Amino acid sequence: MPHHTLALSRVFTTLASHAADALLPRACAGCAQPLARGACRAGWCAPCADALVSPAGRCGQCAIESLTPLCESCRTTPPPFTCTVVLGAYAPPLDRIVRALKFNRQPALGAALAAALAPIVQRELAQLPAGHPRHRVVAVPLSDERLAERGYNQSLLIARPLARALGLPIDPTALRRQRAGPPQSRLSPGARATNVAQAFVATRPHHEPVLLVDDVMTTGATLAAASYALIRAGAPSVTCVIVARTAPPDVSRCPGPP
């Protein structure tokens, strides 16, 4: 390569790297403290990184905080998914990071959350017997209206880099979210469950176990409905992979110590 071409290509490489740096967040997504340039490419500071994973005991199936390996709700009415892998509690700093991804369009945060989740998912998959079929990664889709409004699906921003990190195939169009039904608040509890249950359809038959990725699990109804759709379409099992789990209702109502 002639010398001046080489020099020019170095200039372009430097410019590209500066442009990539400009896309990285300047403040910690967890606590809003300024991030030193190049100090943390993840998007959050070191103390927030330490606080992401909460030490609480969790139900193995739905990941709700639980003193027993299986919570009361999963014992009495088991959800359709086999288990739930979770990064941490939907509480500071993780709730702020999730909201930054959801409402501020920061794909770098999706990649960073995927990088934090990957080893936890890997540990879960390592427990499966040898020869277990490979999982396929599916993100919980948004409805067309919500997608048009937001412009992107935050769960897919996590699912794509997660699939890459795990070396697993991703199917971005495996599920479709139907038009939103009547507002949940106007329905009886039974009708609410039916309303959510019919929210998803699989776009094709499924023969592989699925890793179903979403940002937050609250009641679990959305992930249950998406799992039912995949299982109805033939998926042998569904493992949920979520960034954050909300606290059980009685814990979130607790006013805490005076």
Ligand SMILES: [Zn+2]
């Ligand atoms: Zn922070």
Ligand SMILES: [Zn+2]
């Ligand atoms: Zn449970």
